Amino acid sequence: MGAGKTTVGELLAARLGTAFRDTDADVEATAGRPISEIFIDEGEARFRTLEEAAVETALASFDGVLALGGGAILSARTRAALAGHAVVFLSVGLSDAVSRVGLGVGRPLLAINPRATLKQLMDQRRPLYEEVATFTVATDGREPEEVADEIATLLKPVA
Ligand SMILES: Nc1ncnc2c1ncn2[C@@H]1O[C@H](COP(=O)(O)OP(=O)(O)O)[C@@H](O)[C@H]1O
Numbered sequence: 001m002g003a004g005k006t007t008v009g010e011l012l013a014a015r016l017g018t019a020f021r022d023t024d025a026d027v028e029a030t031a032g033r034p035i036s037e038i039f040i041d042e043g044e045a046r047f048r049t050l051e052e053a054a055v056e057t058a059l060a061s062f063d064g065v066l067a068l069g070g071g072a073i074l075s076a077r078t079r080a081a082l083a084g085h086a087v088v089f090l091s092v093g094l095s096d097a098v099s100r101v102g103l104g105v106g107r108p109l110l111a112i113n114p115r116a117t118l119k120q121l122m123d124q125r126r127p128l129y130e131e132v133a134t135f136t137v138a139t140d141g142r143e144p145e146e147v148a149d150e151i152a153t154l155l156k157p158v159a
């Protein structure tokens with residue numbers, strides 16, 4: 001969360017002249033309600049089920065830049081499905097992530113103590129991001145445009 005997947009993904013798609021999709025938006029469209037409400041009323045496990053299905057559907061039917069939610073890689077099925085795709089891991093340090101997500105509005109996992117939660121999630125998940133990544137791009141102290149430019153260059157040989 002706060003690495004810039006949604007923001008940079010949209011910029012990258014524009015640079016590549018391709019479509020953009022975000023699995024968080026797909027989940028909200030399928031459920032007909034915001035992610036925060038899904039978490040509150042149905043729990044995280046239900047959200048993860050919807051997210052796994054959203055990633056699977058998008059990978060099977062969509063050609064373009066796909067932004068995942070930060071926890072999508074918790075699913076072994078999703079990690080396996082990402083194999084064979086160009087996967088970009090946007091890395092971010094704790095301070096930049098904290099200042100980008102602010103009070104965590106719209107991100108239910110950050111409703112309580114965003115800084116400590118982000119640190120814990122980052123520590124837990126980093127190995128999984130590294131496992132699926134084809135490219136790793138550092139985002140600390142960089143504008144989204146600069147990050148998108150670097151990814152476009154990295155992807156040139158495989159796009
Ligand atoms: N490289 C960056 N530098 C500064 N702010 C950024 C950067 N990338 C994203 N942001 C800002 O941080 C916030 C979270 O970005 P977002 O794209 O939603 O991240 P993610 O989808 O990875 O959670 C947004 O307000 C966005 O404008």
Ligand SMILES: O=C(O)C1=C[C@@H](OP(=O)(O)O)[C@@H](O)[C@H](O)C1
Binds near residue numbers: 069071
């Ligand atoms: O890291 C997570 O578990 C989550 C990240 C969010 O997406 P972003 O990474 O785009 O903020 C969203 O899927 C949900 O709030 C859960």
Ligand SMILES: [Mg+2]
Binds near residue numbers: 005007022024068
């Ligand atoms: Mg996002």
